Amino acid sequence: MNLYTFVLLCASILFASNLYAQDYRVQLSAYIVKMSPSYFTNLGFPDVDARVDQNNIYRYYYGYYKNKAEADSVQTFATQNGFRYAQVIDMEQQKKLCGKPCALINEHDIYIDPTTEELYLEHIFFGFDEAKLNQVAKQNIDKIFRTLQKNKTYKLQIIGHTDSSGPAEYNLNLSKRRARTVRNHLIAKGIKEWRIFIKVYGESSPPPQWKKLKGKKPEEYGRRVTLVVLNEHGEIMADGF
Numbered sequence: 001m002n003l004y005t006f007v008l009l010c011a012s013i014l015f016a017s018n019l020y021a022q023d024y025r026v027q028l029s030a031y032i033v034k035m036s037p038s039y040f041t042n043l044g045f046p047d048v049d050a051r052v053d054q055n056n057i058y059r060y061y062y063g064y065y066k067n068k069a070e071a072d073s074v075q076t077f078a079t080q081n082g083f084r085y086a087q088v089i090d091m092e093q094q095k096k097l098c099g100k101p102c103a104l105i106n107e108h109d110i111y112i113d114p115t116t117e118e119l120y121l122e123h124i125f126f127g128f129d130e131a132k133l134n135q136v137a138k139q140n141i142d143k144i145f146r147t148l149q150k151n152k153t154y155k156l157q158i159i160g161h162t163d164s165s166g167p168a169e170y171n172l173n174l175s176k177r178r179a180r181t182v183r184n185h186l187i188a189k190g191i192k193e194w195r196i197f198i199k200v201y202g203e204s205s206p207p208p209q210w211k212k213l214k215g216k217k218p219e220e221y222g223r224r225v226t227l228v229v230l231n232e233h234g235e236i237m238a239d240g241f
Contacts, residue, residue: 022090027060029085029086030060032157032228044081051110052110053111055159120238121226128163129166133181145191156197156228157199160175160202160225162178163219171202179199180198
């Protein structure tokens with residue numbers, strides 16, 4: 001083999017390795033509030049990678065693996081050492097699902113497609129400038145109700161959003177009305193008020209503009225309330241409904 005052929009072979013191998021490079025991360029857990037790095041260090045996982053997803057959920061990742069078998073092994077270790085809901089996330093897959101360019105995948109932010117994991121998380125959508133529940137919304141809220149009714153230690157975070165139409169202050173109040181509508185519906189069904197918390201963003205946390213999330217246009221996706229079920233540690237449950 002001459003030098004020219006050797007160089008071409010090395011270049012082709014390098015190109016192929018980059019083309020098919022994998023990026024697996026172990027998501028230790030997801031929380032509705034920011035956690036201290038020392039929390040993870042004390043459980044044996046130093047240098048966690050903290051990112052915020054498109055629903056303002058804090059996600060904590062450990063490691064970087066090009067081999068899924070290695071990532072699976074770390075995930076198993078994590079589930080046995082304090083992180084019951086640890087799971088492997090294929091970052092390259094998320095980039096493809098997010099679309100290009102995917103500005104939500106960087107050192108601070110992350111896009112997680114709902115088809116790749118099972119969290120106790122539900123979106124309730126509203127019509128333009130509306131805060132009333134339609135029948136589909138009530139059915140989706142009932143999923144949460146049954147979970148809370150069955151598990152008395154679980155709590156619920158309600159996160160309110162709007163699209164960007166209208167003044168920011170008006171939209172902040174609209175997101176409050178939407179969140180309170182959902183809360184009142186659950187209270188009327190028997191869930192204690194102290195188990196429900198509300199956080200609102202108005203129009204300040206818009207969805208990505210290049211992607212139809214859950215089959216909806218960005219402005220339609222913005223008119224939502226997100227329901228997140230938490231355990232007694234503030235960790236987002238990940239067993240699915």
